[in-house]
Amino acid sequence: MFKPSPTALAILATLAAPHTLAEEAKATLFDDVVVSASRTSAQKAEEVPAAMMVVDAQQIDDRQMNNIADLVKYEPGVEVSGNGRFGLQDVTIRGIGGNRVKIMIDGVDQINGYDSGTQFMRSSRNFVDIDSLKQVEVTKSPASSLYGSDAIGGVVAFTTKDPADYLEAGDDTALSIKAGYRGDSQTFSETLTLANRSGDWESLLLYTRRDGHETETQGSVGGIGDDRTKANPMDVTNNNVLAKLIYAGQGNHRAGVVAEYFDSTTEGDLLSENDGEPGAPGVTYANMQADDTSTRSRFGLFHDWQANLAAFDTLSWKLDYQDSESDQVTRNWYSFYQTNRAMSRQYQETSWQFSLDLAKSLESGSVKHEISYGADFNREDLENLNITTYESDRPTDIARYAPKAEATTYGLYLQDEISIGALTVIPGLRYDNTEMKPQIDEYYHGGDDFKDHKSDKLTWRLGTLYQFTDSLTGFFNYAQGFRSPDLKEMYYAEDSGRGYALLANPDLEPEESDAFELGLRGAGSFGAAELVLFYNQYDNFIEQTTDYSNPAYPYGLLQYNNVSEATIKGAEFKSQLWLDALMGAPEGMSLTLSVAYAEGENDTKGVPLNSISPLSGVIGLAYDDADGIWGGTLDWTLVQGKDESDIDPPSDRTGSPVTPYTTAGYGVLDLTAYYNVSEAFVIRGGVFNLLDKKYTRWDDVSSIEAGRTNMDRFTQPGTHVGINATYSF
Template sequence: MTRKLTPLASAIVAILAVPQLAAEEIESTSKATLFDDVVVSATRATTLKTGEVPAAMAVVNAEQIADQQVNGIERLVRYEPGVEATGNGRFGGSGFNIRGIERNRVKIMVDGVNQANDYDDGVGFMNSGRNFIDMETLKQVEIAKTPSSVLYGSDSVGGTVAYTTVDPADFLEEGDGFGGKVKVAYLSEDNSFAETFALANRSGQWESLLQYTRRDGNELETNGDVGGDGETRTKADPANTSSDSFLGKVIYNGDIHRVGLTAEYFEDRGDGKLLSQQGETSLGKYEDYSYDDTSKRTRVSIEHDWNKSTAAFDRVSWKLSYQTTESDAESHDIYTSNPSMFNPDPVAQEREKHRDYSEDNWQFNFDMVKQFQTGSFGHTLSYGGDAKFTKMEQLNSNFYEHDGNSQSSYFPEVESTVYGLFIQDQIKFGQLTVTPALRFDSTDIDPKDDPNYSDDMSDVKGPSNEDVTFRLGAVYQINDNWNTFFQFAQGFHSPELNQLYFSGGMPGFYTSSPNPDLEAEESDSYEFGMRYSGDVGSAELVLFYNSYDNFIEAETSYENPLYPYGETQYQNVGEVTIQGIEFKAQWWLDDVVEGLTLDFAIAYADGENDTEDKPLDSVAPLNGSVALSYTDSDEIWGGSLAMVASSKKDESDVSEDNLYTTAGYAVVDLTAYYNISDSLVMRAGVYNAFDKKYTQWNDVDGIETGKVYMDRYTEPGRNVGVSVSYSF
């Protein structure tokens, strides 16, 4: 009898089937490896190469963003197994899923500034995501796959995505006083055009930058071909999209002082027809359903680096930032509710619904670094802290033809104050580097009395949390080519404000109630890995085990006949564990064809809700990527043939028998670039070249099986992209 391999066994077999790397010490060539990218987020205050970090990291640089024609977070992580983008449809990509942990459990930062929370009203009228940045403003994205709470506090219980925006120096050669870039791009997947203009200047010790990007497009296509209205529709709903992105910087580079001022503004707009939501539903009949949404993010930061050797530090850095994020979702329809005890004889009426959400915050960070020696031990001591003040507001405004106007809030105006202090020491002794780190956080939440909120909050005191987290990392350099690493990291995630106070619903149909007694989520993460870097390429094998306590989930009860569609409340549901294995490698095939490179990556994770003894649905099935790339000897032209693949989601690997599961797939992309001159570059790509119809698991997680419209969640079919950029 032939025994069927489990997904984990299949992953291990695939890894072992890879050509064995030479184990003997050999002199490394000058070619860049997987581990030469320099990152800051792993230590916060100092720079390390990824090969020196005691944890798995993924890095996407500006060249990859350009070559892969990245226009959003979906393309950003397309070739990174174990990391997926979340969100689709009307509100687009909203955040990241790292090894099965997603939404606000993954911290997202832009230049070290925390991004606003992902807010979802739960009924489809509002989803204020965290995708408020244009990819053209970025020079690097660092993804930490393990908890980073010891450095960054709450919200990084599942990992961290750190965006770094471009600087004036990225457009200027040494000695240049003036430079910039003009770029035009087109993608057929959403019929979008993008235009970017950047202008940089250097005068003495001063540098400045102004960059603007404009995007215009339509809906992201699906691979479904059924039009019409309602539940039979599989084509994407028609939409118009546009965005404006401004980035400005002024930097003073002195001998010991560096002072920078950054201003950012991003606005995203979308309007369209929600044809798939029209027709008869369980709540009523929807006609002429449309929307008009706007999201904005504004950020101003001032920062100062002082390089001065004192007894307390060699360098001190601080940053003060103000950021405001606003989302306004407007829905328009003609609606006839189903008869109920509250409305036995309903009539059709025009409705307009506004869902407004805003988050304002002030953030202050400071970091100090001191290097010193104690005997045979070298130390890089870093310490610092954060202070963050946040105000969140939410308002529902309804304008009904017959029922009149009304205003309400799902949660009251809430203010939170967070303080954190951390200390970390990189201790090097011979070939071993050990990095212990410790952090203390204090969180105070203060709800305000809000006339639009259902409960009286005038005498309510919000919860206060104090958390201590610890991390211990170690890297042992076996020889010039091999190292091994280990990390234990604790994480925590304070209850989100809408989880504490969310209250609302529709009489006779459904309701949600607050839970101010929620406790913070906590996690323990273990990670072990081996790395190789030599003259045949580089590789990394990682094993991980993560456990989470007090996991917060929305629980729904259907016992109350007054609410046949459920009573929902956020609760601490108990314990969750996620474990898995990841492998990535890069081989230089110059002996076959000079300039040829093979990249391979695969990730497998298994997640369990231990309290209920059920699989954790947010964990993606076994997935991987392989790419064969070529660069000619003069670096004038090159290209890549890449495949992204995923196994199917087994019915035994979802929490309920009635949930939809996805089939396995393999999708092929072909990209190329040509340097027409030193300044002019043309790039082109064909994505999903064989027009494969496929669905990503995270887009359908939680949807019941038996629906006839599932093709509306499919990814775009064969599509193309082209861009031309000119640097001066």
């Protein structure tokens, strides 16, 4: 599996060979500037001893990216799953997703996902609007040595726009108006941005509004119940506000305040959920309706100081308050009690987060040190509440399936980038301490004698780069990762009253990992390429297990336990070739090729990991006019099918394995283009799934059994268009 392909080696050899072309080499995909790799300083992606993905605002606009799934659409090995009522849910990197991937906005940790295990509650982590972002950085390997717990599967770092992104030298005011339409969900969007510079002060106000409907499927059957294959009808509205005020004088200090507000509302009819709930014999639903609201608000202060002192050259600190909340209301007719009911499922996280980052450069002869160190503190309050009311004379039910809790985490880190000629060595070390205190009240029925959970961990990493030639670099990276168990895994408890129950487990241990990456990266006048091999070992994996030994619970007692060890290994290749320099094609024409392969196994059970996506690749042919007036890209995404032999089959409610649903391979063509009508006015458009291919993504159906008649409900949209126009003053 680790044998490099002849194509990959040939491309690398071509790029690494000495070139005699007089023209200056163009910027490649490894010239992107990233910050998340060191936390304290900007560096080119080519200087990072690990595989990374970077998407900037220009790509977001030109590729018609409309949501977080679009951000990773053309990056094999990184996926975003979810659709329907709860929308996009999890980011998965090399087969690891959910709360095992750290998501940050401007360095602020985002809410954990919270799933009730039913169709009534599933709080996502999708609290960001694409138009507010200037860059997205994805670290594909564990990053606990820099970012602590929840980075066991990697990091997704969103960076929001600044006033300087709109203000050129000499400008005092900039106004941008953007309007767009996306056909797969009939969504209209409008973004208004105002930036100002007055002396040493800069300000930004950005507002985005989106109004749309459900994301369409290629199903053809309407009606209600388990045979429905069309998407359930939904009305979706999003609002996002970003405001910044920054002191950016000529001195050594830069400081400011930032405020964000995001809300999303979804209203619709859950027609596919009527007339039955899978796994609940004798229970039927009718008139199922959803009324869901998600909000996130943040207020932060930051200060950057160019101090040039003996202890540090630069110092940066941030203090942020964040409140994230989901309230998902389901209304239906419930046959078990023969009445209409309304269920409100609420989950909320509020947090105070503080981070301190310092950096120092030292040089002794031929040895250079770039030292970064600092600390993080995070205090969170977590709360869930479930309120069920009935039209009949039944009393209102109020319950917490997990208790209110207070979580406190602090971490200390140290990293040194040591350069000795062509060799760079980067050792890093971090200590993290986590404590969660459950707060039991009358609404929680999972137990009352729980001790506080405490866990700590010392993690380290070692990254190395070696510059073989001006065009060829090799790198190796070893990184440890860990993740403390979350609120749901430790304390979620519920007795359904219908033959199954969920039990709390406050004695869970943290998950741990060891990850190895070996890569070869080349760049030259003809383009750039990277080949990466990776091997990741995970211990103490937390999984939900089911005990069928209690006859009072014929459908099982469910509980989270540290039961599994897992191994994930694979290879990735990406390249960007300038066809004009390589073979005399029209100036501005380029070709990109990306491929990702992974295989994973639950070592405890000896079965495949269903979180591993099939082999996939993207071929992109792009043209950009030499004057920058117009251009476009044709992307061909190819995905292999998922065979039954590569699937751990799901179980029915008695624990017996059933035949899994498998997905077929597919290829999808997308065409995007832009045209600068003037310096101020640009139009962008795209046609997606150009050949109207009917296909299903594995990540959306990985736990479903074969034989269902409604699988077209999980298909992706057919041919659809997107268009937007931006006018900037």
